[in-house]
């Protein structure tokens with residue numbers, strides 16, 4: 273097991289360098305010049321431009337710039353934002369809890385609904401519930417996020433006035449963010465109604481962000497379950513006189529979890545991509561919105577550093593998923 | 608009254624190309640402590656008939672019977688919840704592929720203790736003791752340690768022993784063994800059969816041994832039921848069956864035994880068991896039977912009397928009438 277982890281960690285290195293390069297290149301191939309953007313409407317003189325160019329190091333060859341970036345990254349230095357002048361690292365971790373909170377809620381939403389839905393659909397294969405669920409999943413999967421978000425906002429925030437449209441909590445509450453997780457902080461603040469407000473702000477973004485993973489997980493669970501239900505050991509379980517709940521929920525599901533865990537792992541990438549859109553729509557102050565804003569500002573260090581951190585996170589999640597396989601099905605550990 | 612009594616059992620499968628009758632009007636009786644062998648080539652409906660009795664067929668199967676009772680319970684009318692109290696408890700079954708019949712995600716100990724908990728409600732410590740005991744009984748060396756093994760860490764023979772231990776965990780009155788040795792090495796096959804026979808001695812349970820190996824039948828069984836294309840075509844006690852088979856198919860199966868082969872090559876029965884699309888009119892064995900005549904090809908034979916082993920044949924072998932003709 274340890275060897276396996278180490279060998280997997282080794283494969284991280286080339287991937288990591290590749291991701292560093294891509295994140296570095298990505299923002300630079302976009303048209304637009306960060307110095308011009310920073311100067312804004314007023315514009316600036318040739319001399320001032322050259323001065324700033326030298327200050328940011330844009331006058332040096334591109335490979336020198338990359339080398340400096342890479343050595344910085346290796347030492348844990350992602351540079352400072354052009355705009356706020358604060359270290360990218362600090363900004364990232366100030367905003368990250370908001371994204372993590374939203375993504376975690378979306379993932380919990382997707383798993384808690386998707387797993388049982390997939391299991392029930394598989395057990396009732398071909399019946400009404402199965403058909404209805406699979407068509408709904410297909411719609412959910414192919415629905416454009418922004419359209420879905422607008423629809424929910426119009427119905428639940430507009431017509432019904434049940435949920436707020438944007439932000440993480442109502443402005444009447446104010447407290448120090450101890451953890452950065454609004455659900456925890458609002459509870460800890462002890463202010464009446466703060467937690468409820470935080471929850472109501474979370475509901476729509478969670479649904480919007482969780483819809484695609486939900487559809488993917490439900491479909492994957494169903495097909496994995498269908499495969500497993502035909503296996504000999506399920507017949508053995510039935511020959512033992514076990515209840516259908518035990519057979520489906522324990523004997524079959526445990527085996528079906530492997531492919532499901534895989535899509536859950538892959539969904540983390542989708543989720544972070546979806547978070548960018550969702551956060552923008554709901555003015556959710558997380559790294560998604562931060563990245564979008566920074567792209568518009570051509571804030572090179574933020575965009576390249578943020579991308580890199582997101583990519584590393586996805587890699588860590590994938591590694592964790594690989595480890596989980598062996599825990600769930602020991603047969604896989606043997607390989 | 609017999610432990611298991613089946614009358615006129617038929618099983619139809621709904622397939623993409625229509626109904627398919629896999630088991631056709633089969634009668635079967637098993638007494639307490641008896642070993643019944645069901646023999647027949649692949650596809651003759653041996654497994655399906657027993658799975659139907661256990662209630663383990665998929666929903667595509669339609670099971671009909673005049674009578675199907677086990678130990679005083681009517682298997683035809685009982686609810687699935689009632690059936691679950693019997694299946695895995697008084698009525699157990701083991702399968703052909705021990706490797707794939709155990710769940711790869713759980714230790715064999717967990718799997719055997721599950722049965723003990725569900726049916727007998729044993730506590731944790733009792734389950735451990737009983738599981739070790741059962742593993743000892745089926746000849747698994749170092750049982751306490753083996754309990755924490757996963758199926759993939761054990762050999763096929765060991766896994767079949769685990770399956771047997773699991774099946775006899777609740778002291779069943781009847782054990783169905785569906786080709787328990789087919790997937791195993793020859794030496795292991797003999798060991799598993801010996802184990803089953805000795806367990807029968809110890810526990811007094813009835814044993815139904817499904818096999819396509821007449822050699823196994825000769826060594827283990829007391830009574831033999833021969834199935835062909837979903838029908839029971841003959842039934843006798845093992846000795847008379849080997850001495851005086853009445854049905855030509857039984858006779859052909861016996862001729863295929865290695866020790867009876869007169870030449871170097873094993874005589875096999877030409878042709879295959881008819882499937883869904885090539886079911887002949889008249890006697891189902893007629894396309895392969897060397898005695899077939901026009902009557903055989905047009906009229907399906909009814910089972911003969913018990914003295915003639917219920918043979919489904921117009922012209923049973925080894926009879927006076929036959930000798931005269």
Ligand SMILES: Nc1ncnc2c1ncn2[C@@H]1O[C@H](COP(=O)(O)OP(=O)(O)OP(=O)(O)O)[C@@H](O)[C@H]1O
Nearest residue numbers: 620622629648649650651652653654655656665819
């Ligand atoms: N689920 C099913 N759906 C359709 N047909 C089936 C199904 N299960 C079995 N059959 C058919 O029923 C017939 C009898 O099958 P069965 O498994 O009982 O044969 P068997 O005598 O046990 O043979 P084997 O020695 O190969 O185990 C076969 O022709 C098989 O194709």
Ligand code: SF4
Nearest residue numbers: 890893896903920921
């Ligand atoms: S009825 Fe005819 S074809 Fe069928 S087994 Fe008897 S002799 Fe052969």
Ligand SMILES: [Mg+2]
Nearest residue numbers: 653654655785
């Ligand atoms: Mg079979």
